[in-house]
Amino acid sequence: MASDFTVFLSEMMRNPREVSAIAPSSAAVARRMTEGVEEVTGPIVEIGPGTGSFTRAILNRGVAPDRLILMELNPRFCEELRQKFPGVTVLNRPAQEIEQIGVTNLGCVISGVPVLARPQIQREVVGRAFNVLSAEGVFVQITYSPNAPIPAEVQAQMGITARKRATVWANLPPARVFEFRRRAQ
Secondary structure (H helix, E strand, C coil), rough: CCHHHHHHHHHHHCCEEEEEEEECCCCCHHHHCCCCCCHCCCCEEHHHHHHCCHHHHHHHHHCCHHEEEECCCCHHHHHHHHHHHCCCCECCCHHHHHHCCCCCEEEEEEEEECCCCCHHHHHHHHHHHHHEEEEEEEEEEECCCCCCCCCCHHHHHHEEEHHHHHHHHHHCCCCEEEEECCCCC
């Protein structure tokens, strides 16, 4: 099996519009993205897992593979993910179809899908994820911006709030991790 970086690089060169990062996420950012997943109840969905940096961290935190569903658009990444992570459900589907995979009451959604400055994607991905997240569910998003990847006015419209978890300097480029939850009633 090829290294994560080799697979990532070949897919980025083959289809740069489909692979939006410049390198696979570091183990340091994966640890911050997956904090607390071992404590949530219900299924966990990872959208845009790429080569599986976050997937590996989720499983290393003790989450059973049968609780984890990966939604990845790139067929080659899907193949690699199935080989690397037996027992994990890998779906070759876009994140926008999260409501259509037949799972509700999600405990957590881990997102590597770029939503910054893309209001349509914010609503199609984050908004739809909140339709299937449990009341206590959390949506965790990586971004390369110092600010939340969803502006405050869009958060208000969607009934969610953001909290910055961390800035991870040990990533290329440095990453920020934000978590989104339903606004308290």
